[in-house]
Amino acid sequence: MQSGVPIPIPPLFYAFAALATLYFAYNLRRAAAARIGRPDSRAIDWWALIPNAITYGIAQRKVTSFKFGYASVMHLLMAWGFMELFFATSVDFFVERGWFAVWLPAKDTPWFAAANEVGGLALGIGVAMALWRRLPRNKPALLPNDAFSGRGSLLGDVGILLVLLLLAMGGFMTEAARLAIEQPENAAASFVAFSLVGLLSLEMWHSLQPALWWSHAALALTLIALLPQTKLFHALLAIVNAALTNHAEMGQLRPMHITKMMSDPEADLDSLVLGAGQVQDLTWKQLLDAQTCTECARCTSVCPAHAVGSPLSPMKIMQVIRKQLYDQTMGGKEAAELIGANAITAEELWACTTCGACAQECPVMIDHIPAIVDMRRFLVLSEGAPPEAAASSLEKTAQHGNPWGFAHETRLDWAADMDPPVPLMAQKQDVDILYWVGCAGSFDPRNQSVTRAMITILEAAGVDYAILGKEEKCTGDAARRIGEENVYETLAHDNIATLDRYRFKRIVTACPHCMQTIGRDYAQLGGQYEVVHHSAFIEELLEAGKLTPSQTVDGKVTFHDPCYLGRHNDQYDAPRAVIARTAGQDAMVEMELSRGESFCCGAGGGNMWYETKSDERVNLARFDQAIETGAETVATACSFCLIMMDDAVKVRGKEGAVAVKDIAELVAEGLTRDG
């Protein structure tokens, strides 16, 4: 299909085209709205700029992701069809003027003509699929319909689809008219338009041709001019946003360096922005993220908090940020508050477990968690308003170095009866492995058993290791994700100072939250450590033949992927390999939502320390998914997942029927059974 430009092209067309381009350029100022945001501490990866734009913007890798289905096909057809037609029209335009003639295919080159027909067909079919999906009776529950939907944008949601459909049909008709009149040699290659030629007589084509051509041209130019005001703007922004995304930093919270500021007498404390209460407190990249949101609702459809009926919807968060941004930059509003009854509520913010499912699903590289935590920072650091239970836990963390508020004195009590005594860094000074026990591993009875299992394993494999004992403090993970960056930084600096006093090759920990915090978050404050999760470490020991556990799991076993091990740190195979060594053949049964699609246990993001309102607790929902597999053992590899699953066993009355185990326990039991 081709636009069938009449020759010579009328000057009026040029006038229209110039106007449209000018208006488009003027409209592009919307994109610049993001510049009111703060500078971003994330570096732009210049080398990845173009590859990112191509992979995510053009090739749309994330449109497929886990949820490959109707919507993916629909979108790829529309997007690629649209791109092909854009390309074809440009080529036509150049060819008409004889520009680049050596390289470009002529209008009637058969393969080019056919390709263009495919482009038009793809767009048409895609649009038809999208319209079908939007019929009220087919509408997925998650398609937005609230006041914040930018679907209140020009032409809305269905309007823009109708315009696209008209464009596709108009293109075919214009081309058919051209074929009828010019009768080119390879007319049949334009197979769709060619089949339309017979519909009308030559005279009729003659008389209709100008109207067809002009209406098609006018519609196309108008669409270009208005594009930034419609939801199609996402097509451009997505390419820019994907290009500017620093993939290595996705999900990472931005550092605030509060301690540095507070201890520097020269520092201008007023310049410290305490979280995001208004749009301009977010960084330009976060604002660009929100502008790019396509309102596809994929994030919300995988959000565990949303699934259990909490008011949180990550998509809505992006919509509100965008609405407030446009209101403030172009709507003449003075200051647009992000948090409030008519914007994002505190309740929504607190419901987020920072599980990362939303960002993983998002096709346009939006990073929800840091924006959510920035707003939590505002609530905590500026307003002093964390949830009540969280406040008490934060005070305990600051006071006692653990969120439970146990006396720091008792941190090593779990090891009192260990034989041989557990070696301390203070005695050994220099070891291969520093085993980080963590607060849960030290104080929570269920996790103390995991700690003992780890000690059994370390001893059995003859590892040169030691622990910090009472020198260890909470890593500050929960404090940080609750938004209490001040408490987090204080703990982090203490721990970094402690760790830097000793020599060790690697840190091993059984808690993915500790791994994330020490291994990645501390780097922002100058602490560089190689932290290995115990699943990877145990696998290493098994591979090296240093451990030969007997089989400890009878019956089926399923594995709950901890978000901070899987999605945040991309480790899925090691725990499964460890389970395989302790369970019978084919004992492993996967849950429907596993690996990258895992459904959070509900404890992350500090949610361990406070409750939010929902219809069902997240951990119960996850536990139900686990036992649906028929597994008698639910294995996991995270201190908090263990507590959550253990709690669910009791609530669901499955004690005795279903065992909840950390992978280290499975291995250690196999070692002690050997004697």
Added chain:
Amino acid sequence: MKQIPDPASALHIRADELWIDESNLVYSANESDTYALEEALLLKEAHGGEVVVVTVGSARTTQMLKDALAKGAGRAIRVALEGDGDLDSNGMAHLLAAALREEAFDLILTGLQSDDAGHGQLGPMLAELLDLPHVTLVVATDIEAASIKVKQELEGGWFQNVTLTLPALLTIQSGINKPRYASLKGIMAMKSKKIRDVQPAGLGIDPQQLAPLQTVKRIYLPIKSKETVFLEGSPAEVAAQLVDKLTNEAKVL
């Protein structure tokens, strides 16, 4: 406000059995004092004025005072003292009264009692020394011009409303409000607030007045004397056994 060993701490008795071993302890603000502070801050927010936090204690109370300043108190006064284990309520009341006389307060709020010694006497003693009207166990306050109406908790679920003319002293019951969380904004504002140390010697108190009126003879952990007996048999038999035990062993019937 008083700083006390944190309730979560593992307590060990000092070798002389006269007090607990204070090394390795974590200290925090006494619970009902934090409610008194919050009540003061709420009153200030509603009616204006200034909240001054006052304590008796050593340098380690700095953390508690800073916390109070971060939450919104305007300044702090500390009657500097090394350790406060040797002073009884009477001695402390005299020190505080002397320090407070230099200020022109409308209202003094204290916690109901300290969670370590648990005497609950400081408030009333201080009021007497300063010649102020006072009410203990306050669960609600309401300022009306030059007076304050308070709700006092009595025994057995009873309450009474009392109106006092200002200046006055109240001892606050835990639970009267929700103590706030110190925001970083507050902590930053705290940096420019002052803690004024007052030396006891400079207060012109007769040392005799500070001499303890009560002395601790010995402290020890409560002796566990709980004995649980399960009575078995049919309900009628159990009832008969119970009556027997209550009459002959417990001698309550």
